[in-house]
Each structure stands twice: as C-alpha cells, then as structure tokens.
Amino acid sequence: MSLLTLLVVAATAAQPVDLVVRNGTVVTVDASRRVVAHGAVAVDGGRIAAVGTEAEVDAQFRGKEVLDAAGGIVMPGLVNAHTHAAMVLFRGVADDLKLMEWLQKYIFPAEKINVTAEFVRAGTRLAALEMIRSGTTTFVDMYYFEDQVAEACKEAGLRGVLGSSLIEFPAPDSKTIPEALAYAERFLKRWGNDPLVVPAVAPHSTYLASPETLKAARALADRYRAPILIHLSESSDEQAQVRERYGRTPTEQLQQLGILRRGVLGAHGIWLTPSDRAILKEAGVGIAHCPQSNMKLSSGTAPVREMLAEGMRLGLGTDGAASNNDLDMFEEMLTAAFLAKHTSGDPTVAPAAAVLEMATLGGARALGMEDRIGSLEPGKRADLVVVGLDEPRLHPLYDPVSHLVYVAKGADVRHVVVEGRVIMRDRHVLTLDEKAVVAEADRRRDQVRRSLAH
Template identity: 55%
Template sequence: MKNGKTETATARIFVGLIVLVGLLLSCPAFGEEKATILVINGTVITMDAQRRVIDDGAVAIAGDSILAVGTRSELSPKYAAAKIIDAHGSIVMPGLINGHAHAAMSLFRGIADDLSLDDWLRKYIFPAEAKNVDEDFVAWGTRLDMLEMLRGGITTYADMYYFEDAVARVTKEAGMRGVLGETIIDFPAPDNKTREQALAYTQSFLEHWKGDPLIVAAIAPHSIYTCSESTLKESATLARRNGAPILIHLAEAPFEAEQSRAKHGLSPVGYLESIGLLGPDVLGAHCVWVDAGDMATLAHFGVGCSHNPSSNMKTAAGVMPVVDMLAAGVPLALATDGAASNNHQDLFLEMDLAAKLQKSARRDPKALPAEQVVEMATIGGARALHMEKQIGSLEPGKKADLIIVDTNASHATPMYNVYSELVYALDSSDVRTVLIGGKVVVEDRRVLTLDEQAILAKAQEYKRKIENSLRR
C-alpha cells in the first residue's frame, strides 16, 4: 500500500513537471515582455520631441498601441512577438496624415480641369453631384480613394462630404483612421434637401460614431460663401453640444476673401471670429488668403489649418503663407484635397511641392526645409487635427500607426539624410507596408482590407453613368 501511494505521488509530480515545462516553453523567455508585432532593422524616424532618428531601429507593438521604440539590440531581447517584420533597407516612420480630402470625389477625377475654383464648383461639380451622388456612389468612391491613400502611406485623413455615414463605414471597413465631417450647405444637397434635415442627419451621425476607435465624427459647414451666418452658428452649436470637431473651407480663393470684405467688412477669418465659430475644435482647409492679423487670430484660438499645394496651384487659388503661419504658431497639416481637384491622393508629392513652392514664392532656398515638411505630414498634422496625443509620432502609448518605406532603389540610393530622402527622392510607390492600430492593412503594396478588382470594376461602371449624366 505504501509503495502504491509513493508511485501515485511520483506520477503526479512527473505530470506536474511536464505541465510546468510546457507552460515555460509557451511563455516568453525570462526577462522578455509580450508584444504582438516587432518591427526591426529599419531606420526609425520617431518624430518625437527630440526628433530621434534611430539607425538599426525597432518598434514593439502590443494590440493597437506602441510598446517601445529603440534599437534592435535593445528591443529584440526584451520583446517576444508573434509577428516579426524585417524593415531592412527601409524607413520606419509614423503614418502620414492627410489634413483635407473629399474621398468619394475620386469618381469625379478629371471631369473638369483648368478652371478657377468658383467656375469649377458652380458650373461642373455642384451639377454633377446633383445628378450622380447617392449613398452607393459615396461608398464606392470612398473605397476607390482608400486604395490610393492606404497604398501611399496615409493612415489618417480628414474628410468633408455628403452621406458621411457611408464614408465612415467604408473607412472602418478599410481599417483606416478618419476625422469625417458631414457637409452642411445652404442649398439642397444629395443627402439632405433642407438645413433642418442636414442638422438632424448630422446629430444622428455624431451619436452613432461617438467613441469609435477609428472614426471621429465631425460637422462640416462647407464655407462662408455657401452657408449663411445662421447655418454656421447652428453648425457650431451642434458640434460643441456633441464635443465634435468642425471642418470648414476657409480663405481658399480670392473671390471668397473679396466677398467677405464686401459683405461683412472683415476677412473670412475675422468674420468667423465675429460670429463665435473659431476655437481649438476647428480645422480650416486651405487658409491661403490670410494676413498677419488673421494668423494671430488663428493661433490665438488654436485653429488647425491644412495646406493643399497641388489643389491650390491647379485652381490658381494662391499660395498659403506656410512659413509665416508656422512662425505665428498656427498648427499646420499637409493635405491632398479631393481627387477631383488635384487629381491624386499622394502625400509624398504634396511634401515635395510644399517645400519647393515656399522656396520659389519667397525666393529663399532655406524656406520650409525637408524636416519641417515631414513634420507637417505627421506630428504637425496630428496637432492640426487635435489628435497629437494619439498619433503623429512613434512613441510608447501612442497608436501603432506606422509605415515602412523602401529605400533600396536607384532613385533613393545612397541615402544621406532621411528627411531629404522622404521629401525630394521617395514617392508613394515606395511604401511597402502600412499598419494602423497595430493591424497590417498594406503588405508588400497589397491592400489587405479591400477588394481592389471589384472596386476598379465598379469605378468603370460609374464612369459610364457620370458621362451619360453630363450629356443631359
């Protein structure tokens, strides 16, 4: 009996040891911490306060957030990860932030070019929208735009359009981050025929998406030339009652500035200040026609602004005084605008143009150096969108939104300065991998979250429909 008890105890100990060994083998090695993804071997541009650039760098990710940023030798022994991404020969950097877009308008790309903004809008775009835009149009147009933006390294964008709930659904489907504004305008729109309907739709839209991890729902009164004072005030009241951002076209073209001064005796910025619309919850798109007083006002209220070089050049709207605005303390984002007025969604091209445009306009080769431009496309854009605590730099605790950009090509070799490389040499086709919230959404240039062939086929269908509508 005694021998039997001893054998049973020994067997239990043996089984216990086997279980313990199994547990130890399945756990990280002693001293290691658990990560879901470890990116190694890249040149890491952090865009943190110290602007650290880490050669042979690494980024550890857990869930949707960044755990640590450092050298490979520091992080590899410390973090065990289920997925290792080798970024050898590449730049690892924060995802790009597009400060102003109209995603669904990708389906209008090229229908009207070489026009002033006023003619382009009133003679072509507004009529085309009235004939073609519905919820399905917006959903498919947004999917088409997502393909281009994601593949080009854009991880967050600000959008203004109609049926914005559809934009939000598709943005979430694509795994992208968006600040998405439902457009309010003083004439019958494709989704809402009256201001009252538009405000009610927007209230429902804001409530539905509140607290979503990817979507920030916003309200977007179109502009001071398409919205009355009462519409602008009601939009601001609705936004602030819901704690939502306000997106608005602001001081974009000469006619807007001239009309504002003739009607109100104030600049567009001064007019919005006078009616109480300005605040740190506002993102103004374009802000081209601003003087020193306007810049001081924008900085005082904490208003973010987006610079859209291609679109402003194409419509001859003017040149944003970027250098002066940065000096005044205005948070600036870089942006593409919509594909109908650009006609691309390539933030790498916008970086190149932004730098060269300021140098040319100011006749100063030192104006807006490459590092400042990269800042506008990352942490500066996050500040303009009032999201700098979440995104815009690679730092522990921030969302794991990052891109891997290949530098192993003839147009990018050799690399002496990473900022110069990004602004003047590389382009969107060099982006290889994109992560948003710790999830890989682009891998080896393939968008994993969308059906590209179905989207391209649907875009061709819409082309035929739009062409037929324009003939009527």
C-alpha cells in the first residue's frame, strides 16, 4: 500500500478488520527490510491489510480481534522448506550411525512395519503442534499417506505444501509406481482448491525415481499446476550413483528430462556443481538447505555462500525429526548462520538478515510462492508470528534481526497466525488437543519399540 493510499484510507473512518496485531516491533522482511518500532499489522479476509506504526494502523483500522504482541517482535511466519513431518514419531529411535546403517537397520524397517494412514495422521498432528509452538506457519512435506498429512495440516490450521511420494520400491501407501501415481492424482484433485494445502508431487530423487517416473511426475504436476518436491544432491553416494547410471549430475538428469522450472523445490543441494547451480537458477528452481540434518548425518557442506551470492531461491528446512531431532526453525536459522561462517572461514557470510530471509521469504521464493507468503506486506496472506521477549536471555536488545537469528528460540514464540486465523495464543494451541496428541504419540512409541525389537 502506497503512502498515498494510506492517506486516502485514513481520511475515511477507521475501517473494521478481522484482526489487528499491535504493540510490537514489526520485522517485515519486505523489499526494503523495514523494521517498524511500535508497529502493528492489520489483517482482513486472511490477508494483510496494512503494516505500519500503531498510530498509522489505528488511524485506518479497527480490529474485531486484537492480538497483543506485548512489546515483542512481529515477524513473518517461518517456512520449513523440507520435512517429513510424521517422522517425529521416530525421533531419537537411532542416532549417531552411518547413513546406510541408520536407514537400513532402523528407519526403513521401522517405516515398513509401522507407517499406516493412522500413524501418519498421529505423527503429523504431533509435528504440527511442535511446528506451531516454534513459529512455523508453512511446512513442505514429502511422505506417505499424504491425504492424512493434509487432513492434519488443515486441522492444525497450518499452511502446507504437501508432496505425495513416488519412490521406486514398495512404499507404505502404494506398492507400485502406477499405484503411487494414481494416489498422487487423487490427492492433487482433492486438495487443489484448498486455501491452506498446496498439493504437490514428490518423486523421491533421481536415484530412487526412474526417468519414466520423473516424466510422469512432471506431466501430473503440469496437469494440476502443482509443485514438484524432490531430494537433490544430498549425498556423495547419490552423486556418484546417478553419474554412473546416467552419465550426468542429478540436476543435469532433471534438466535433460524436462523437469526443471519454477515450482520445483530440491532438498539439500549439498553436492551441486557451479554448473548445476546455474541451471537451477536459470530455471527458477528452489533449494531447501537443511544444515542440522546435513551435519548430523555428515552429508557434506552445502555451498551456501555461493547460493546466497548467486541470488538463488534458497529456503531453509529441518528435514525429518529422525535426523534433526526436532522441527525448530529458530535453531535451524542459528545453525545455518554458524555453519556457513564456519565452512567458508568468513564470519561475514550468512549475516543475520540473510538467514532470516532464508527462513521466510527465501522459502517462499524457493516454492515460487513469494507473491503470497514470506513477508509482512499488504496483500499477502496473513501468516505471522509474535516472539515474546520475556526471557532474560533476550535482553538487552540492540537489533531485533540479530536476536531473531542468534538468540530467540522456538519457546519464545507467543502467538501464531496463519491465513489470518490465530492458531496459538499465549502458547496455547487453539486448533489441536495437545494432551490427546501427545498421549497418542507415546502409545505409538511402544509400538515402534516392539517392532524394532524383532
């Protein structure tokens, strides 16, 4: 909204809107990276109506509902650009192992025995609680039984870009690729017009999805105008395997098959070559950087300095909780900043503002959704988070952006708003029955434990 528009609106009487968030410092992550002291955000019809000082917003708008930021920080909701939400039920089931041993002795067997539609629903509910409580408003998911993920996402009131998996072995929800494609198509049809759920197609990777599967995924995504989510250059093994099989890098393979364009999101991107990055940038493809998972599994060093310098569409993700072991995007921001400085040997790399952007607008750009989410600007969907400054740790405060990246924790999040709806107020999640969700997760643990004892 231009200043002129503001003045025109102000000349009329204060307009009633659904919600006004007030009494906070607003970190907008807009094009000028504006930070508004004594700021407020007006929300109406699920969208941001105005961002300004309290005085400016009060002169124009009267909130039917008011959310008090209590002197804290109002920021765009965090975008978790890569996770497998339901895997929270496997968090800590096995740690400190080599990737292949971890996958083959623990994760794959545990998934094979335990993952049902009900398991995924229970796991996604738990993940949703955790994500809301740590300030995530949009999550990008790749898993099985994605219908249940979408149902839990809607129930929680979160925004989700949810990918139905295509993988070249019998999966919990589909025994064959044709079955998986049929599932994916039903999924795209069912959720195509949802205000919160963006259904997507998720071929696992270039090593666990054949060229035919990848082409079928592309066709499906085109037909339903859906995003494609895929693991991309996560491990050196993947890199070697794909090169051996096809004589190309995973990115070149995707390019060759005509998969790449805006709306494709590759997770990890650790082993991307400079030429891969040029291809991806040109095509408008996004990358989800997952520093904690990458460190825990010793997967390698993502070229974050380079991707930032090249202006790639770079988001931030937690990966699944089996390799993290949680879904806390504040911790992920901290780790992204520290890791990029450490690996580049240059403490000026990945400054706080760039990392905050990665976790918000960067994730939106990586998804091709920057016109809708990722910053606090009039016209965008009203996804926002209020961070309280109650903890002594958050004092003194010299720079709110520095604090958001280097000091704030998930537990400092006080209120969460998605699509204009308050889904957490004063740390009470309003959309899910917390006790019941946790109790069910605990019951599932006993089942998982028994299954691994065999």
